[in-house]
Amino acid sequence: MGFFNRLKExxxxxxxxxxxxxxxxVTGRKGIDEELYEELxxxxxxxDVGVNTAMTLVERVRKGVKARNVQEAYRLKDIFQEELEYLMGEKISPIQLNPEGPTVIMVVGVNGVGKTTTIGKLAHNYKEQxxxxxxxxxxxxxxxAIDQLEIWAQRVGVDIIKHQEGxxxxAVAYDAVHAARSRKADILLIDTxxxxxxxxxxxxxLRKVYKVIARELPGAPHEVLLILDATTGQNALNQTKxxxxxxxxxxxxxxKLDGTAKGGVVTAIVTEMAIPVKLIGIGEGMDDLKQFNPKDFIDALYGVNKEDQ
Incomplete structure (x- = not known):
């Protein structure tokens, strides 16, 4: 099964x-009234779409209904999908790579969100390239945390820079940047x-680590990737702030988009945060982390049948 069908599932x-x-x-409603909008x-x-996004989305649907002079409630489904697609946009935001040396990706996020696993999967993806x-x-x-990352390094077959606990x-970031340059690494993934x-x-x-990286390699870190757990719903927005x-x-x-009912938080993150969603994870497998595509996400959300990718 390809990624799109796994995402849909x-x-x-x-x-x-x-x-x-x-x-x-909307099914079985005769007409469109204020109560219907409130229920939506x-x-x-x-x-978990969030209050602000929910209000924005319903207001856009309301305007769409008025502009097209729609009378039947069932037709709101299509308008709703169109407005969701409009709000989410079609822009894909890839990880920015540094063409002139190592690309430094600083990975941040609370414990338990899948930070180490994401680093391991990213390392695997880049090694495959x-x-x-x-x-x-x-x-x-x-x-x-050190042990877990070391296990991933061995599993993927890449080197790791580590110091003792505490x-x-x-200092780890300093050594890592210098090691990346001397070993001519393409990608440096720094856990925090x-x-x-x-x-x-x-x-x-975090500010200190960031400054050390920036001082030792001008232009770095090239990405600061925040890992969020979809199962936390609206709490993901607070962590982002x-x-x-x-x-x-x-x-x-x-x-952790797989198995949660709170995947609607993606909509809130995309529309309320001025930070692009770059990657989504849908499982434990090495290949279960992929670039986020808003159009594919909505198609998968709506259960669209299309040729797999």
Whole structure:
């Protein structure tokens, strides 16, 4: 089964809480009234689309209905899909690579969102493309984080830069950048700590790591990738705000879309955050992390049958 069909399958629960609920609201209604719009808004909010996006989307549907002089409630389904496609856009935002040396990707996010797994899958993807990849274990606060990244390095067959637990993350970043340059690596993926119980300390640390990378390699980091867990729903928006205040987040990787009913949060992230969703993860497999394509996401959400990719 190709990625599109796997994506479609993984969005089953989101489809049930989002698209099918909308169908239920409009099916059997004789006309279009204010109560219908309120119910649509409620469905969207419950599907983790977010209050602001839900209001924007329903307002666009309302205008579409008026502009086309639509009278039948069932026709809202098509208008709804069109307006969702408009809000999500068609732009694909790839990871930016540095043509003049190592591309440094700093990976941030709270613990448990799939940060290490995402780094491992990215390393695998780049290695498959023939690129030389180096990992850096910058989460020095958990021995498990260093061990997990080392396991991924062995699994993928790439080198890793690591220090002892409790050492300075900035020193790891420093060594990693210099190792990437001397070993002529194409991609350097730097893991970072993700505890949020003491946000100010964590954010100060992230800023420090960022500055070390920028100082040692002008123009780096070329990407600051924020990893978000789709199952957390609206909490993903709060995490985006917190991390964006600390470092210049350039892209989002949304993990664990498979098996969650909260995939509607993708819509909120795309429309409310000025940060592109660059990657989505739909499983544990090495090839279950792919570039985010808004059109494919909506087609998969609506269960469109098309030739697989």
């Amino acid at each position: 993984s969005l089953t629960k989101t489809r049930e809480s989002f698209v099918e609920k909308i169908d239920q609201v 808004e409620e469905v969207l909010i419950q599907a 023939g690129k030389k990849v180096l990992l850096a274990a910058g989460d020095t606060f958990r021995a498990a 050492s300075d993350p900035g 700590a993700g505890r949020l119980h003491n946000k100010s300390n964590l954010m100060d640390e 917190i991390f964006s205040e600390a470092v210049h987040v350039t892209g989002i990787a949304l993990t």
